[in-house]
Amino acid sequence: MRENRSPWIHQLDVHRQTKRIDTDVLTDVVIVGGGIAGIATAFFLLKYTNKNVVLCDRDKIGHGATGHNAGQIVSYFERPFKDLVSEFGLDMVARAQRDVENAWQLLDEIYTDAGLDIPVSRFEGHMGIRTKEQLTAYLEDMKLRVAGGLNKEIMRIAIELSDVYQDTLASFAGLYEYVPHEEILHRLETDSKAFFASLSFQKGVTNSALFVQEVALYIQQKYGDRFSLFEHTNVSKVVLKATSILLDVGEHTVSAEKVVLCTNGFESFSIFTEEGLELNKRFHARVYGQVAYMSGYTGPVAHPPTAISYLKEDVPGPEANYNYLTRRPFEVEKDVKHDLVCVGGPTVPLYEENAYKDSNEYPESVVEELDTFLETTYKYAHGRSPQYKFTWHGLMGYTKNYVRMIGPDPTHSQVLYNLGCNGVGILPSLCGAKKISDHVLGKEIPPSMFDVRE
Numbered sequence: 001m002r003e004n005r006s007p008w009i010h011q012l013d014v015h016r017q018t019k020r021i022d023t024d025v026l027t028d029v030v031i032v033g034g035g036i037a038g039i040a041t042a043f044f045l046l047k048y049t050n051k052n053v054v055l056c057d058r059d060k061i062g063h064g065a066t067g068h069n070a071g072q073i074v075s076y077f078e079r080p081f082k083d084l085v086s087e088f089g090l091d092m093v094a095r096a097q098r099d100v101e102n103a104w105q106l107l108d109e110i111y112t113d114a115g116l117d118i119p120v121s122r123f124e125g126h127m128g129i130r131t132k133e134q135l136t137a138y139l140e141d142m143k144l145r146v147a148g149g150l151n152k153e154i155m156r157i158a159i160e161l162s163d164v165y166q167d168t169l170a171s172f173a174g175l176y177e178y179v180p181h182e183e184i185l186h187r188l189e190t191d192s193k194a195f196f197a198s199l200s201f202q203k204g205v206t207n208s209a210l211f212v213q214e215v216a217l218y219i220q221q222k223y224g225d226r227f228s229l230f231e232h233t234n235v236s237k238v239v240l241k242a243t244s245i246l247l248d249v250g251e252h253t254v255s256a257e258k259v260v261l262c263t264n265g266f267e268s269f270s271i272f273t274e275e276g277l278e279l280n281k282r283f284h285a286r287v288y289g290q291v292a293y294m295s296g297y298t299g300p301v302a303h304p305p306t307a308i309s310y311l312k313e314d315v316p317g318p319e320a321n322y323n324y325l326t327r328r329p330f331e332v333e334k335d336v337k338h339d340l341v342c343v344g345g346p347t348v349p350l351y352e353e354n355a356y357k358d359s360n361e362y363p364e365s366v367v368e369e370l371d372t373f374l375e376t377t378y379k380y381a382h383g384r385s386p387q388y389k390f391t392w393h394g395l396m397g398y399t400k401n402y403v404r405m406i407g408p409d410p411t412h413s414q415v416l417y418n419l420g421c422n423g424v425g426i427l428p429s430l431c432g433a434k435k436i437s438d439h440v441l442g443k444e445i446p447p448s449m450f451d452v453r454e
């Protein structure tokens, strides 16, 4: 039986001291959840406001989705740009996209302030395209991106197929370039000629759990007089009173003016207001779960870091259908570097919240699926079945429209959200964290695609 063993958790300091809540606490803002969303929210609140902040996590920080992801830093939404534009309008979607892309700068800001030296790699990452429908969908998206004032991605198409796609490409002049097919296969690190085009943009890789651990240490030290972190501290009840909020945490309570929910959507608490459980019902209906599976193997350091996704045959839609891999230098033992290759793609919907446990077995069928993907697609894996050092799964919280929720609840503004990973959550969490601090500062904030809706 394979266990849930993540490379990101493997690199955390098992001897780090944690603190449980041991008294009733009064604060200005309480954050529930210490993944990347919660810790980044604490960082920006502490940096840009003078509020006292408490963060509670029922486990250890960084052990949720943040410790079980692919660690790719990417800025796309898992829903076609065109679709989003038809729901929210071009201006709003372009602004949201720019906000997420600008989160790279927020990442830099945190790195600089906290003096972090944990690895983060940036490079041009790629997506492999194999059907005419995919090509057209991504070019249509790019056309809209450009109309919205965003930077172009780089679409490369095999010149050998220029005759075949001439008509299809007629309305996309200036949005693609022809290159030899060999160059596309080289960038995608594959011999599979089915991929005749690639879409490239800035991507990166990091260990977001390690990032969370290090940022937490920094804010505890820098803002020790205004910040308390309580781990193994489950919030079981949130009560909104006339002028304050009361959280039940074990035998103790936290009272605050505002609560920020950074729980990824799976929190097992109830929210009570003077009207009863109406808000609670709405809140819990907002996110549904998908369990996502990944495997990783190590080898000698041989190739630069990368992140590549490979579309399957279907047209990309809200449930984008692809396998992906990342490669990065990685220390399994301290100071000994390997290349770590991680692969993923398989996901399974979660029908009941409580059905997911960190300790759930890793199915052998997933291993076989990822083996087949590697053997048929990734040229450096041909001819051998990798020995996976790590196999892990994590829980992704999807909102109904695949858009993260950032900001105050529409009817109870003292409750704020930074949650709903929708498959891609590292940059959106940082973007959300900065926005939360702007909300708490009372800044004028224009309507956004991320606004929490009724």
Ligand SMILES: Cc1cc2nc3c(=O)[nH]c(=O)nc-3n(C[C@H](O)[C@H](O)[C@H](O)COP(=O)(O)OP(=O)(O)OC[C@H]3O[C@@H](n4cnc5c(N)ncnc54)[C@H](O)[C@@H]3O)c2cc1C
Residues within 6 Å of the ligand: 032, 033, 034, 035, 036, 037, 038, 056, 057, 058, 059, 060, 061, 062, 063, 064, 065, 066, 067, 068, 069, 070, 071, 072, 073, 074, 208, 233, 234, 235, 236, 262, 263, 264, 266, 267, 268, 269, 292, 293, 294, 344, 393, 394, 395, 396, 418, 419, 420, 421, 422, 423, 424, 425, 426, 427, 429
């Ligand atoms: C397999 C997989 C691959 C992924 N790959 C990528 C990727 O490559 N790039 C990317 O950008 N995103 C990726 N994601 C998504 C990304 O990991 C998440 O969006 C991000 O880590 C979510 O961070 P979070 O802080 O919102 O949630 P989490 O990290 O899940 O943190 C939520 C925290 O809330 C705490 N909590 C919940 N309820 C309570 C309670 N009642 N009381 C106290 N604490 C509570 C939990 O203990 C947990 O620590 C992936 C996710 C998975 C699962």
